[in-house]
Amino acid sequence: MKVKRFTQLSLLVMLLGFLPISHSVAAELAAPQVAIENASTKLQQKLQDKAFTKDFVKITEFVNDVIYPHTDFNLISSLVLGKLWKGASPDEQARFKQEFQTLLVRTYSRAFVEFKDWTVRFLPLQMEPGATKVIVKTEVIQPGIQPIGVNYRMVLSNGAWKAYDIMIEGVSLVTNYRTTFANEVQTKGSLNAVIENLVKRNSDALIAKK
Numbered sequence: 001m002k003v004k005r006f007t008q009l010s011l012l013v014m015l016l017g018f019l020p021i022s023h024s025v026a027a028e029l030a031a032p033q034v035a036i037e038n039a040s041t042k043l044q045q046k047l048q049d050k051a052f053t054k055d056f057v058k059i060t061e062f063v064n065d066v067i068y069p070h071t072d073f074n075l076i077s078s079l080v081l082g083k084l085w086k087g088a089s090p091d092e093q094a095r096f097k098q099e100f101q102t103l104l105v106r107t108y109s110r111a112f113v114e115f116k117d118w119t120v121r122f123l124p125l126q127m128e129p130g131a132t133k134v135i136v137k138t139e140v141i142q143p144g145i146q147p148i149g150v151n152y153r154m155v156l157s158n159g160a161w162k163a164y165d166i167m168i169e170g171v172s173l174v175t176n177y178r179t180t181f182a183n184e185v186q187t188k189g190s191l192n193a194v195i196e197n198l199v200k201r202n203s204d205a206l207i208a209k210k
Helices: 003-017 031-037 040-047 056-070 073-081 083-087 090-113 173-188 191-209
Strands: 119-122 133-141 148-157 160-168
Touching: 031 133, 031 148, 031 160, 056 090, 056 160, 056 191, 073 083, 073 090, 073 160, 073 173, 083 173, 090 191, 160 173, 173 191
Parallel strands: none
Antiparallel strands: 119 133, 133 148, 148 160
16 A cells, blocks of 8 residues: 555544544543544534635634644654654754644645545544553445544643554555655755655645645
8 A cells, every 4th residue: 555545544534533422422432532532513614614724724723723732742652753763963853843744734634635434434433441552443434435444642740641553454554655855865965855855745745735
């Protein structure tokens, strides 16, 4: 599966993880599952506003505000860069995190606009008492096709459960991006060059959407 297509699907199913479920089901969810579900009202309200979905700048701002509290971008960034993160300067780490977050939010925002009739089913949670990491298993369901297995790696950070990876049918978003950026560093010669390329891509994409 190509990284771009995988990423778009990953961010789409993250969105679907925030869609509403019934109150009776929500009452049965554990804390990590609730962390995925608790942004549902805001997202559902925006999905009804067709005028809003035409303003990509507002969409990206809204999406960032919604998913940021439920996503550990520091951990995701460090895992995506792997060994490169340890060798990066504090400035490079901060810049990469910001631009990578922007990249994910842009992709997520496109998925938000293109959302169709999908629903999410939470599978039984296997979680040890006192655990600080857990995998939340779900299935994304769309009429006419087989359910898609989507698992969220969650971590308890400062009292809040946050996602730090998404696995679609066993394929990891973090692993895909780690390969992509490792290859780009080899091609471009440095992490700084990769960051500058990210800055340009994000800037160009925002201008194109205005």
